[in-house]
Amino acid sequence: MNVTDQDLQYFISALKNYTKYDFSDYSDKSLKRRVEKVLADRNLDVTGLITSIKNSQEFAELIVKEITVNTTELFRDPQTWHLLRSRILPRFKNNKNINIWHAGCSTGQEVYSMMILLNEMELFDKAKIFATDLNSDVLDAAKKGQYKYRFNIGYLDNFDKVIKQNPLNYEEFNDVPYDKYFEIDKAKDTITMKKFLTEKPIFRKHDLVKDGNLFFAKFDLILCRNVIIYFNYNLQNNVFELFHSNLYPKGCLLLGMHETILGPWATKFEKIGQAYVKK
Amino acid sequence: MYKAVIIGGSAGSFQVITRILHSLPPTFPLPVLLSLHRLKHVRSGFVEALSIKSGIPVVEPFDKDQIKPGRAYLAPANYHMFIELGNKIALSTEEPVNHSRPSIDLSFVTAAQVYRDKLVGIILSGANRDGAYGLKKVKDLGGLTIVQDPLECQVKTMTEASMKLTKVDHVYSTNEIIKFLQSIK
Numbered sequence: 001m002n003v004t005d006q007d008l009q010y011f012i013s014a015l016k017n018y019t020k021y022d023f024s025d026y027s028d029k030s031l032k033r034r035v036e037k038v039l040a041d042r043n044l045d046v047t048g049l050i051t052s053i054k055n056s057q058e059f060a061e062l063i064v065k066e067i068t069v070n071t072t073e074l075f076r077d078p079q080t081w082h083l084l085r086s087r088i089l090p091r092f093k094n095n096k097n098i099n100i101w102h103a104g105c106s107t108g109q110e111v112y113s114m115m116i117l118l119n120e121m122e123l124f125d126k127a128k129i130f131a132t133d134l135n136s137d138v139l140d141a142a143k144k145g146q147y148k149y150r151f152n153i154g155y156l157d158n159f160d161k162v163i164k165q166n167p168l169n170y171e172e173f174n175d176v177p178y179d180k181y182f183e184i185d186k187a188k189d190t191i192t193m194k195k196f197l198t199e200k201p202i203f204r205k206h207d208l209v210k211d212g213n214l215f216f217a218k219f220d221l222i223l224c225r226n227v228i229i230y231f232n233y234n235l236q237n238n239v240f241e242l243f244h245s246n247l248y249p250k251g252c253l254l255l256g257m258h259e260t261i262l263g264p265w266a267t268k269f270e271k272i273g274q275a276y277v278k279k
Numbered sequence: 280m281y282k283a284v285i286i287g288g289s290a291g292s293f294q295v296i297t298r299i300l301h302s303l304p305p306t307f308p309l310p311v312l313l314s315l316h317r318l319k320h321v322r323s324g325f326v327e328a329l330s331i332k333s334g335i336p337v338v339e340p341f342d343k344d345q346i347k348p349g350r351a352y353l354a355p356a357n358y359h360m361f362i363e364l365g366n367k368i369a370l371s372t373e374e375p376v377n378h379s380r381p382s383i384d385l386s387f388v389t390a391a392q393v394y395r396d397k398l399v400g401i402i403l404s405g406a407n408r409d410g411a412y413g414l415k416k417v418k419d420l421g422g423l424t425i426v427q428d429p430l431e432c433q434v435k436t437m438t439e440a441s442m443k444l445t446k447v448d449h450v451y452s453t454n455e456i457i458k459f460l461q462s463i464k
Contacts, residue, residue, distance in 0.1 A: 029363050229372070259341065
């Protein structure tokens, strides 16, 4: 099902008029692809889709969940975690608190990866973890902290790279057992995070397009990885402004491995590796 | 007359890609888009390996990067790489397509939509059918389609699937692909 530019505009208007979501400043190519996928999966045309959105809030909410992307994995991009471990988190070790915001946390693997790393660095108790996403279903999954073993088995290798090995010293090996942090049940096909991890973060539904800072706090570290690739230049700038104004001076913003700040906000940060540090 | 070259490959294509990149002059007038599958564990080091012998710079692009002639753009591990109007790269972490991320089909389809008859699409050795549909789109929109000669491929599933779906313009050996690319002015 081919979605024209005009179809997409109708779809965006329908969401804007009948829900609280505004996708006007999403990157239109990727949004178009997502809408095409929804139409194919549900065997609908654009008119049918828009009619159903008008008629049912629940349906509209479901569609919003389907057009947003929820990919995440434990310790995705080990280089990023090495950077956090060796150069970013140590900057905060003398803080009284370390406030961390995972913006667009999806099903939570990044949040748990962070808590595991903080614990290994003996910074866990100082940290306050805030995690948000647009999609309430993925937040429920994140709160539960339970994942399919067979989909995540490959990522245990990332755990080894980040937690057990030290890329700066190949002779170092910390034999941290997985069950310090999660239970693996192969028969039930589950990886379940330990209670001391699941009960720590504050998870909230949040829309980067319009919601601002939900928490009465500023942040030492904001992670927003592989989210802004779905936004256009305008919305990216709004989001950078939001992050910049809610970081402490010298606070860090971490984007995805292949995301970068284009435009005016680039000059307000300096870079440490791929991390942006507020000037 | 062409505006871009896009190459898809999987198992058995690494050495072919290396030879092709090695043969390109620094003045090569087009961008080269590379959508290649790699082993799950080989996530870093690939771009460096390709760069060593390449005649043109090889980069793993950032999202929304401008595409420039005389450069090779390698789809980063674990991302889809799309080509957008305005000659820009778009990356995405959407779910794998046919178990592949990057999906060669998605790269080819979006490149075909942008460059249409100004695109050269090349499918190399590979162990699955990803790319066949993408190459068909290149052909449908007027682009030139080339597959590596299956007789020469380490694994010929991908090239054979492509030839089954599309009446490709040329079936070339690696040497012929190189000669063709070098003739582009």
